[in-house]
Amino acid sequence: MRLFCDWGTSSFRLFLVNEQGDVVTHTASSQGVSRLPRAEQPAYLLAQAQQxxxxxxxxxxxxxxxxxSGLGLANAGYQACPADARQLARHLVPVTVPSLGRVQLVPGLSDEQTGxxxxxxxxxxxxxxxxxxxLHQHGQHRVCLPGTHSKWVQVQEGVIRGFSTAFTGELYGLLVSQSTLKPATDSHSDEGFQLGLDASRSKQxxxxxxxxxxxxxxxxxxxAECAASxxxxxxxxTEVREFSAAGDGPVHIxxxxxxxxxxxxxxxxxxxxCQVHQGDGLSVAGLGKIAELM
Structure with missing residues (x-):
């Protein structure tokens, strides 16, 4: 048995995994690293593990x-692209958490090839x-991971060759909450979203x-109810139009x-x-791959 943890800015997920890589049980909360002082994080991790x-x-x-990251248990740094699972497994960062076994952090990735x-x-x-x-491990692929900071990634022969970031999610959040563009309602409107797509294709x-x-x-x-969408x-x-220009073939979302x-x-x-892949479970599978190579 081992524990896999996906600890983000605003979320926490901890999984008990058996030797075959199957999730036996798990727990989740909204206690991301931005909501817990660094000094309190080891005790929180232990308490969740004891559940x-x-x-x-x-x-x-x-x-x-x-x-x-700098907000978390320790700064695990970044590994430069091109990178694969073996490279990440070689550069895990150990941290000490009393009453837990060996605790290691996966580093992030950096891309300075074009920026x-x-x-x-x-x-x-x-x-x-x-x-x-x-099939994902052979050939060239484009992968899009939407979110606060969307990632557009180039994968070739199982290696993460490089990527670019779109500030889309955070920019949207700032504009709808702290600018004069703040809409009267943030409810979704299919009509509004389509009008926005139409505008994204204009030359303005x-x-x-x-x-x-x-x-x-x-x-x-x-x-007015269409404004947020x-x-x-x-x-x-605009993101899809500009970022999809690099590469060929379907975009994996x-x-x-x-x-x-x-x-x-x-x-x-x-x-x-495009092909849509649900993100749930992928972090556990990725951690499992790294664990195989440790």
Whole structure:
């Protein structure tokens, strides 16, 4: 038995896994690293482990996500792309948590080949995606991981060759909560999202198009209840149009729920073939792959 942990900025998931890699039981909470001071995190991890097993002192713990950032248990740093599971397994960072076995953090990935990009947590999901199918481990693939900071990743022959980040999710959150574009309601509107996709294809500069979220409502060109989804469609559509230009073949989307549906709709709008993969379970599979190579 061992423990796998996916500890993000705003979420915590801990899994008890058997020798075959199957999840025996798990626990989850909203206690991400941003909500717990670093000094309190070891005790929290131990308390959660004790919910799953009476005596966790003999269990190894492998952790991915923001627990390896400056906010977490320790800074696990980044490994440069191109990178694969073996490289990540060679550079795990040990941390001491009293009353637990060997605790190790998975490093993130960096890409300085064409700029400056980093990811932390998504690399483990990508390893899980690679484990899903032999087909994923051969040839070239484009993978999109939507989220606060969406990642567009190039995978070749099972190796993460490079990636780019889109600030889409965080920008949307800031605009709808702290700007003059703040809509009257944030309920989803299919009409509004489609109008946003249409706007993303126009030749207007994005900084101008963003303001039309407000001006279209003021000029009665769009119902106020469409504004939030219009902004979402504009940003996601712009992301898909700009980031999908690199590479060929279908785009593999790793996401859950409505977010995966929105990205799939944007892909269809731009006539891009895509395949949607649910993100649940991929982190566990990725941690399992790293554990095999330790």
């Amino acid at each position: 799953l097993v009476t005596s966790p002192a003999d269990l190894d713990v492998l952790i991915c996500g923001m627990a390896g 400056a990009d980093v990811m932390r947590g998504e690399e483990t999901q990508l390893l899980g995606w690679l484990c899903m199918s032999e 500069p994005l900084l101008n198009s963003l303001f039309t979220t407000r001006s279209k409502v003021l000029l009665y060109q769009m119902p 219009y902004l979402s469609g504009l940003l996601i559509g 790793i996401a859950n729920g409505r977010l995966s549906a929105l990205y799939a709709k944007a892909m269809a709008f731009y006539q891009l073939e």
